[in-house]
Amino acid sequence: MSDKRSERSETPTHKKRYLEILGDTIVPNQLLLSIIISIAISLGGYNLGLWFFPSIASENMITSYSLLLGITGTVLSLLFCSMIFKPKRILIEEETSFESMREVFEDLQLDAREELRLIEDDSITQKELEELGVLEHFRALGGEEKK
Amino acid sequence: MSLLVTAILFALIGAIVFSLIGLISGTDETAVMVPLTLLVILLGAPPAAVFSFFMAAVLAKHLTHAVPTALMGIPGDTTAVPLIDHATTLRRMGMPHVALRKMISGGVIGAFIALPTAVVLGQFLGQFADFFTSSAGIIFTLAALLIAYFSPGKWVSVLMIVPFAFFIKSLDLMSFTLLDKHLTISFFLGIAVGPMFSDILFATSSTAKRSIERTEPKEYHLAPETKAWKGYFPNPLKILTGRQKFFTAITTFISSLTFVFSPVGMTSLMGEIVGSRTKGAYKKSTTSLTVMNGVTESTYIAEAIIPLIAFGIPLSPVALGPASPLFNAPPIFTVEPVNNLHTYLTSWDFFLYGAIGLVVATLIAYPFSMNYARKASVLVMKYVSQEAIVAMFIGLACLLAFHEAQLVGIALTFTVAAVGGLLNRILGIGAGVQFMVFYASSWIMMTLFGF
Structure with a gap:
């Protein structure tokens, strides 16, 4: 590349x-x-x-x-x-991180606290995100905004 | 017994070939499905096997086209366009694999709900078949009006019905004079490869070229690898929450009944309805994606099956586009008189061989997308060039047109492709409208000019 x-x-x-x-x-x-x-x-x-x-x-x-x-x-x-004839494409392999999650919330004008509340109210979704290992990201973002 | 084996074999071929095609983003449904299905029919596969092939192909393609949609944020094909926003949200949150899992699980459920629903409804509508087939001409014309109005171009499509019918009929007369037989496949291929061909025409025009010129190769952003489940075959029912299963079941059932609307339209509509009832960005995106991919699948399957069982004439957007060879592929299948899958298969056959197709596709494409999504798309992106793909479909169109009518067939295909493709690309007169006008053209010309 x-x-x-x-x-x-x-x-x-x-x-x-x-x-x-x-x-x-x-x-x-x-x-x-x-x-x-x-x-x-x-x-x-x-x-x-x-x-x-x-x-x-x-x-x-x-x-x-x-x-x-x-x-x-x-x-x-x-x-x-x-x-x-080789392909003419530029393949960029992304590494998405917690930082970009914050960007997404800002771009979509989402309330991270509200999002966290809705997830925690729903035990099935909460468990799903926990298994994926991303629940902490939501928690961190939501907690940050509280301050 | 041997028919069952043949059907399973063809379903396998369909599932494997279309699992790979699904990975190539932006492939036009009709341009891909029509030539390959025609090929299977012309090669002399038994009708039941043709049907299994088609069903396996449709499901497999939809399961793997979720891969570019989820991992790269570019629609796998036109039916995936409504899903892009939700898929992009999840991708940016770092969960493209969640988007992918939800989408393909919804798709599998949608397919298995649609098959029995469509067979029952087709059977029920079958009692009106005589009315429908005896007045096919006027029905095609009315349907052309309706589909034209709902096409991207809207009024221009309505306005162009008569001129396009005139164009088709003139070509038909010309080729009849030359060959003493009416051509169908060459017309079909022309309409199907039209959009691809019009891009090539743009490339050769020194004025139009500017709109497609690029200084740099296209960039693709591929999300990182994440596997979050154990084993090879994750249970699709366990991947979805109860609420998602419930909504998918309801919406796919409803959309199996509304077989005259476009799959993209139904997908957006149902996704919007369910999405607006779900709060929270994560839940909204995942639930919408599940439902939408389920609806795409069910509409697709129902739109192919219902007209096949009930009428034997293509009366839905899918039956006119990707599924059109199942109705009309002379000399093997014809619409006038009706001699196609409708005549060869009973409702039970449709159910049985349809189920074979769906099961085989699920066994192949579902674990494939789940486990090898990223590796496979990297391979395709790195080693298969767009030049080769476009060239392959042009070559395939030439081959099939030549098979029907030698050089006249090729000339006719590319005449239709040039006119139809530019009408499609520039004015938004979709392939569905053009197919419908093709069927209606005889009746329109007869009514207007008595010929």
């Missing part, structure tokens, strides 16, 4: 090289190539099947087998394209 960042900082004014397709970023040329590969392998597999299977399979199964060969091609193209 770190080398991705440095790569970007070397060319800060580089053109907008990514496009967002279906909610994720791609590199245009790589997408074009992937589509060509996928169509070629899928249709190639299907037509290969139409040509090859008549010699070994019964007549009513030819198209089904060919379709199966085509879909195998589609799946292979998924694996192949994933191998040659």
Whole structure:
């Protein structure tokens, strides 16, 4: 992940090289190539099947087998394209802590004391949070506000 | 006996494939379900096995699409959009795993309540089937009006019904002239992959490109690992509080009956009703998530099953979208005349093979999401590129269109995808409306122009 960042900082004014397709970023040329590969392998597999299977399979199964060969091609193209074109995503693994819990309460304009009271009034929820080990966080936050 | 084994086998395939697809965030339901279900049907799977496959696929996908929703705060697909706010609250409080557990437990309960309810209601509505099938044309048209009005685009969708019907019918005539047969699958695929294709069209237009240009790769924030239960298969009933079980049972039962409304709409509505009756941020978020995911599941299942049992014609948003191949996949299944799962399976079969699908999906996807959610999403995010995913679905659409009508099929699919996709993306005329107009187009053109 770190080398991705440095790569970007070397060319800060580089053109907008990514496009967002279906909610994720791609590199245009790589997408074009992937589509060509996928169509070629899928249709190639299907037509290969139409040509090859008549010699070994019964007549009513030819198209089904060919379709199966085509879909195998589609799946292979998924694996192949994933191998040659790496994903363009930045994955940040978060460490959520007690601090951010306070932020959440502030952002949502929640009353931590009220929240704690509602949790403690309900024995089932209280037990659930206790088992999760987060009840103390709620207690700490609620107690803090009391002061 | 062998049919049972076949059904279980297909359910297994559906559950495994769609457990993985669910992890890919933002995948469009219709674009994914339609081509793969069509494939299973065209490969010649027995109708009962097709149904088991579909049910397993739906449940498995919904159980694993909860993973990106809970862990990354991005909707697994359109049906998960209403859940985002509550999921984000819990994620920021450091409890994404709680959100995930509640969601998928609610989903499992919702699915098992919806199946019997939908079968009984479908059976009951079946007595009106003759009326419905004999006046299908006008019913499709009225339904198109209704669905159009409730689509994101609202009035523009209503306004575009006649022009879009004209467009469809013209393409139909053209391809009939060329091939001497009417095409269906190519139209379906076009509508289904439309939104994906319109993004690609944007990318190739030097003016429209600007709206999707990005300087940096998209960032994903993944919540930390936390496992708080023992064993491999946590009991979904124990994960929920009594109150949550009660609300989930009631709301999923109700939403199994309202099969003509959109799943997203019902999910928001029921979540809002229950959420407003629950105090405290933690309790509100967890209870809403449980109920909402349960409702998504039950609406989905009921919307597929009820029209299948009762009418054999697709009369609900899900039946028109993801479940459409179960009604119409020529030459194997057709709507006019009705020759599809409706004719091949009895109500009992629907129950039995539906249950097989749901049980298999629960056994595969539920413990998978519970135990390996984070590891699996890291793997998908790191190693499967979006280029490969988009290319795969375009390739699949080409394959199936070619299978139906060679190059004419491919040309037709991408013509429909271009027009339908842009109408969908820019004007908000959803895929459901477009499917409905496809069915209504013959009647509309006949009534207006006598042809």
